[in-house]
Amino acid sequence: MSLSLLSQQPVPALLARLRDELAVDFAPSRPVRIARAPGRLDVMGGIADYTGSLVCEMPLDRAAAVAIQERDDRQVQVFSFNLFDEHKPFTLRIPLDALAAMPTADLRREFAEPGRQWAAYLAGCLHVLHVAGLVDLAKPSVAGLNIALLSTVPLGAGVSSSAAIEVATMSVLVDHLRISRDASILSMDLAALCQRVENDVVGAPCGIMDQATSVAGLSGQLLRMKCQPHELLAPLAVPPNMRFVGIDTGVRHSVGGGQYGKTRCAAFMAHKIILATMKHIGAAAGRELVADPLNGYLANLDPEDYKRIFRSRLPDQIRGGEFLLKYGPTIDTATRVHPDTTYEIVHAADHHVLEARRVRKFSEFLEEANRMAPSAIGSRDYGLTLDKAGHLMYASHQSYMMDAKLGSEEADLLVMLLRQRERQGLYGARITGGGLGGTVALLCERGDIQDKAIASAMADYAGKTGKTPTLFAGSSDGAWQTGSAIV
Incomplete structure (x- = not known):
């Protein structure tokens, strides 16, 4: 207490x-x-x-x-x-x-x-x-x-x-x-x-x-x-002289919304199809696959194996009824496959498999920045490391838009406005959480220049959308x- x-x-x-x-x-x-x-x-x-x-x-x-x-x-x-x-x-x-x-x-x-x-x-x-x-x-x-x-x-x-x-x-x-x-x-x-x-x-x-x-x-x-x-x-730890802030777009979203559930369900459907493919490959080689090599998690699939072996075997789309006939229900306890719904399998798999790698690399870049000597803060190498982390945030944002189908025009506009101010110490931004609006996360330096750049982007956003953004800066x-x- x-x-x-x-x-x-x-x-x-x-x-x-x-x-x-x-x-x-x-x-x-x-x-x-x-x-x-x-x-x-x-x-x-x-x-x-x-x-x-x-x-x-x-x-x-x-x-x-x-x-x-x-x-x-x-x-x-x-x-x-x-x-x-x-x-x-x-x-x-x-x-x-x-x-x-x-x-x-x-x-x-x-x-x-x-x-x-x-x-x-x-x-x-x-x-x-x-x-x-x-x-x-x-x-x-x-x-x-x-x-x-x-x-x-x-x-x-x-x-x-x-x-x-x-x-x-x-x-x-x-x-x-x-x-x-x-x-x-x-x-x-x-x-x-x-x-x-x-x-x-x-x-x-x-x-x-x-x-x-x-x-x-x-x-x-x-x-x-x-x-x-x-x-x-x-x-x-957040690297020295850096911070993460959030900017609320003013667009309300709901995790209970239909697209979030469809994307989630499609990811588990992809997992089930990939597992069936693994069993088929194993049987052809005379090796029976008993347990799930991914231990129940799509994030454990190596991205290169995914692109080289499994991606081409996934359907771009599949009706829920057809999936249930071929593969049965998924292992997800929070969603169920609806027979009359069409699910975008490749897009969902692309986002989840590649996002897992993006997060791992992002974490590694922040750790690398934290290991640099104090004298390196503000140096070219320090900036390049953080720039790599920031670009992974941009890649994640793009994947939300194109693959997870959870983007929004307003969040995309705000990310673009922030990216236009990269030279002012703003390194990376992305839509967050369940997407479909909500808040954009930003990696940036601390300082008056960055505060002014963020305020400028928010003002431009408000002028273009008529919505009032809100800054979340504390922890x-x-x-x-x-x-x-x-x-």
């Missing part, structure tokens, strides 16, 4: 509003437990997390704060100050017994009703803890809860507003219910529980990188994770570092 979180954005504002606006529900005489969790900037990796890639993520200073307090009954009452400020329905009540007894699929349908989905990210955490056997909500001794949310992570901006809410909620619950002590919950266990909320209760087919960064990220450093399923590697620790506190 760290009381330092009480001074971190947006915790003080949440506490003040609990006292001023929810005093009837949050009784002043009872203790309140509070936790916060940051959003994240997807620097490199993005959607390749679900195919096992390395990812590099920066925790932001924008965060969600969640406060809980026990009730006298066995009801769960959730509040959202964000919705309150938007003059929308901001509270929902559900019995603990319903969260315990209702099958997950039924609960997902309940929360899918208009005006209710936001509550799934909060109350869904209790349901997942119950299903995982970490708390028995059916026990009469488990008291009801008031749960209040205030978040400064913008919705639909591609910086993991949903993960921040889930992680802040799960963090405060496992401490309040003493689960972390009794079950020895580790940081990645917490992230995996939050991913289950998103996948099972909300119904969004996301990977785990967002939740992992919100849980375990360190301020000012890139969280590195090999998503097989979630192996944390040593954090990656903060994840929830595992800050913990929760009783006030």
